[in-house]
Amino acid sequence: xxxxxxxxxxxxxxxxxxxxxxxxxxxxxxxxxxxxxxxxxxxxxxxxxxxxxxxxxxxxxxxxxxxxxxxxxxxxxxxxxxxxxxxxxxxxxxxxxxxxxxxxxxxxxxxxxxxxxxxxxxxxxxxxxxxxxxxxxxxxxxxxxxxxxxxxxxxxxxxxxxxxxxxxxxxxxxxxxxxxxxxxxxxxxxxxxxxxxxxxxxxxxxxxxxxxxxxxxxxxxxxxxxxxxxxxxxxxxxxxxxxxxxxxxxxxxxxxxxxxxxxxxxxxxxxxxxxxxxxxxxxxxxxxxxxxxxxxxxxxxxxxxxxxxx
Ligand SMILES: Nc1ncnc2c1ncn2[C@@H]1O[C@H](COP(=O)(O)OP(=O)(O)O)[C@@H](O)[C@H]1O
Ligand SMILES: [Mg+2]
Numbered sequence: 001x002x003x004x005x006x007x008x009x010x011x012x013x014x015x016x017x018x019x020x021x022x023x024x025x026x027x028x029x030x031x032x033x034x035x036x037x038x039x040x041x042x043x044x045x046x047x048x049x050x051x052x053x054x055x056x057x058x059x060x061x062x063x064x065x066x067x068x069x070x071x072x073x074x075x076x077x078x079x080x081x082x083x084x085x086x087x088x089x090x091x092x093x094x095x096x097x098x099x100x101x102x103x104x105x106x107x108x109x110x111x112x113x114x115x116x117x118x119x120x121x122x123x124x125x126x127x128x129x130x131x132x133x134x135x136x137x138x139x140x141x142x143x144x145x146x147x148x149x150x151x152x153x154x155x156x157x158x159x160x161x162x163x164x165x166x167x168x169x170x171x172x173x174x175x176x177x178x179x180x181x182x183x184x185x186x187x188x189x190x191x192x193x194x195x196x197x198x199x200x201x202x203x204x205x206x207x208x209x210x211x212x213x214x215x216x217x218x219x220x221x222x223x224x225x226x227x228x229x230x231x232x233x234x235x236x237x238x239x240x241x242x243x244x245x246x247x248x249x250x251x252x253x254x255x256x257x258x259x260x261x262x263x264x265x266x267x268x269x270x271x272x273x274x275x276x277x278x279x280x281x282x283x284x285x286x287x288x289x290x291x292x293x294x295x296x297x298x299x300x301x302x303x304x305x306x307x308x309x310x
Contacts, residue, residue: 003036003048041261047268053095055280063222073218074099102210106154111188113147114203131164141238149181203229245283
């Protein structure tokens with residue numbers, strides 16, 4: 001499958017994010033197209049990852065459907081994509097989502113069930129994460145006694161900044177902050193349990209919410225390897241970092257070549273591209289079943305031909 005780095009659809013452009021190109025379908029609906037772009041350390045890399053956009057979109061769709069009873073989300077009531085567009089660019093279908101336009105709430109709602117990444121760094125320095133005191137003696141990747149809510153600002157450009165739940169309440173008001181925390185924690189608990197049924201640990205994840213018709217709804221992507229850390233439960237060994245299905249593999253490569261984390265980023269060699277693509281596909285297979293929710297026939301036969309595990 002050809003990788004798509006940038007789209008140019010005959011629709012008004014709403015925004016281009018690091019990964020998704022979003023178009024206006026009407027006054028109240030958007031078409032979000034997941035490209036194969038990959039970002040690391042908040043910089044978009046020059047090399048795309050084949051299959052990544054499709055995987056992200058199909059995983060998000062599947063989780064939005066599974067969690068619809070828990071929290072209202074941005075999926076449009078009619079999921080059908082514009083027919084004319086699909087006839088011209090059939091590979092858009094698997095990577096696109098029709099959604100309700102929301103007013104994004106500019107905070108990232110992070111939930112951590114395990115101690116890893118910036119949470120582990122914070123804990124080593126302070127014994128806390130986001131101001132929340134934790135028991136002493138935790139090892140890297142240990143499970144936390146209870147999942148914790150560690151929000152961050154969503155920087156328009158540059159790096160997100162972790163803030164405490166109290167600081168979130170200062171900025172959004174107590175009521176909205178509490179609502180975001182409760183929704184995030186219940187989504188995490190639900191998803192962590194479902195992931196474990198597929199043999200995956202959901203170490204942490206990030207949700208985004210927005211306002212639609214005066215109501216808080218879940219927006220953006222949901223429980224993908226770009227927004228979450230998934231670990232293989234069968235190989236879980238706390239006391240160090242865990243191999244994961246996300247872009248840690250790419251980050252490790254970029255660290256190893258000594259990139260200074262300022263744009264432009266270096267290109268990725270073929271083996272890192274293939275390894276990353278394989279990890280994303282494996283996450284999709286594990287979380288949604290052998291062929292993913294709606295895999296087109298072409299992709300399947302292409303994968304068999306290349307002996308990529310499905
Ligand atoms: N339903 C929605 N309505 C309006 N904006 C949305 C909606 N869902 C997601 N978004 C926004 O669209 C963008 C998605 O593209 P993405 O590549 O993830 O951008 P970013 O670089 O900001 O992470 C995000 O900025 C996200 O906040
Ligand atoms: Mg994003």
